[in-house]
Amino acid sequence: MSAMDVMLHSSSFLLPLNPVDDTTGTRYALIVLNQSLPRFTPLLWEHAKLRLCADGGANRIYDELPLFFPHEDALAIRNRYKPDVIKGDMDSIRRDVLDFYVNLGTKVIDESQDQDTTDLDKCILYIRDSTLNQETSRLHILATGALGGRFDHEAGNLNVLYRYPDTRIVLLSDDCLIQLLPKSHRHEIHIQSSLEGPHCGLIPIGTPSAKTTTSGLKWDLTNTEMRFGGLISTSNLVKEEKITVESDSDLLWTISIKKTGLSIEDHTP
Numbered sequence: 259m260s261a262m263d264v265m266l267h268s269s270s271f272l273l274p275l276n277p278v279d280d281t282t283g284t285r286y287a288l289i290v291l292n293q294s295l296p297r298f299t300p301l302l303w304e305h306a307k308l309r310l311c312a313d314g315g316a317n318r319i320y321d322e323l324p325l326f327f328p329h330e331d332a333l334a335i336r337n338r339y340k341p342d343v344i345k346g347d348m349d350s351i352r353r354d355v356l357d358f359y360v361n362l363g364t365k366v367i368d369e370s371q372d373q374d375t376t377d378l379d380k381c382i383l384y385i386r387d388s389t390l391n392q393e394t395s396r397l398h399i400l401a402t403g404a405l406g407g408r409f410d411h412e413a414g415n416l417n418v419l420y421r422y423p424d425t426r427i428v429l430l431s432d433d434c435l436i437q438l439l440p441k442s443h444r445h446e447i448h449i450q451s452s453l454e455g456p457h458c459g460l461i462p463i464g465t466p467s468a469k470t471t472t473s474g475l476k477w478d479l480t481n482t483e484m485r486f487g488g489l490i491s492t493s494n495l496v497k498e499e500k501i502t503v504e505s506d507s508d509l510l511w512t513i514s515i516k517k518t519g520l521s522i523e524d525h526t527p
C-alpha cells in the first residue's frame with residue numbers, strides 16, 4: 259500500500275449541467291482555441307466560471323457558435339455567449355470580431371510583445387492569477403480545439419500540461435481528451451461510460467517510465483516499463499468504471515469522446 263495521495267479524475271463537465279447534482283464542486287475555466295468548436299462547446303461554456311478566447315479563438319465563438327442554434331438569431335447568440343477575456347498576440351483575431359466584443363465589454367489583453375509563449379500559455383497565466391482561482395478551490399481548465407490540426411500547435415498545447423503540472427488542465431477535441439497524470443499521485447479515473455471511452459491510452463511523452471501499474475484496462479500494466487522506442491500504451495480499452503494508475507513518471511492519459519449523447523438538445527441554455 260503506497261502512502262501517496264490519490265488524485266480523482268472525472269469528465270463530469272461533459273454531463274448536462276444540473277447544479278443540484280453538481281456535488282463534486284469542481285469549478286472550471288474554459289479556453290477556446292483557434293480551431294473548429296467541438297459540438298459540446300455550449301455545454302462547457304455553461305459549466306465555466308470564466309470564459310477566455312485565445313486570440314483567433316474569438317473568431318470561432320463569433321462565427322461558429324450561432325451555427326449550433328440554427329433557429330435563433332445569430333446576434334442574440336453572440337450577445338449571450340460573451341467571452342470574459344480575449345488574450346493573445348492578436349495576430350489572428352479579426353478586426354470586426356475584436357470591435358464586437360470590445361463593445362460588449364469583454365476584457366482584451368494584447369500581448370503581441372511576447373513572441374516566446376503561445377496564446378494558450380498566456381490564457382493559462384491569466385486564469386492562474388485570477389481572483390476566481392482561490393487557494394481553497396482551484397479552477398480546473400478546459401481547452402477546446404487543442405488537438406487535431408497543426409502538429410507544432412498540438413505539441414505546444416501538450417507542452418502546457420508539463421509547464422503547469424500543478425494546474426488541472428484538460429485538452430479537448432471533438433474526438434478525445436488529454437490530461438497529465440503527475441507521478442506525485444496515484445490516480446483514480448472515474449469513467450462516464452455514456453460519454454467517453456472505450457478507447458484510451460497512457461503515454462510517457464516527457465520521460466520514460468520504469469514502472470507503471472494500472473487496473474481497469476483491457477491491457478493492464480504491472481510494474482511495466484514504457485518509453486518511446488519501446489512500449490507505450492495506445493489503443494487500450496477501458497474495462498471498468500474506475501481506472502487506477504500509478505507510475506514513476508508523469509504520463510498523459512487520453513480517452514475517446516463518444517459521438518452520441520452530447521448533442522445540443524441535451525442541455526438547456
Ligand SMILES: Nc1ncnc2c1ncn2[C@@H]1O[C@H](COP(=O)(O)OP(=O)(O)OP(=O)(O)O)[C@@H](O)[C@H]1O
Binds near residue numbers: 351404415
Ligand atoms: N491547428 C491548430 N492545432 C492545434 N491548436 C491550434 C491550432 N491553431 C491554433 N491553435 C491553438 O489556438 C491558439 C490561438 O490560435 P492562433 O491562430 O490565434 O495562434 P497564433 O499565435 O496566431 O499561431 P501562429 O502564428 O503560429 O499561426 C494557439 O496558441 C494554439 O494553442
Ligand SMILES: Cc1ncc(C[n+]2csc(CCO)c2C)c(N)n1
Binds near residue numbers: 375
Ligand atoms: C525557439 C523559438 N521557436 C519559436 C518561437 C516562435 N514562437 C513561439 S510561441 C510564439 C507566439 C505564437 O503566438 C512564437 C512566434 C520562439 N520565440 N522561439
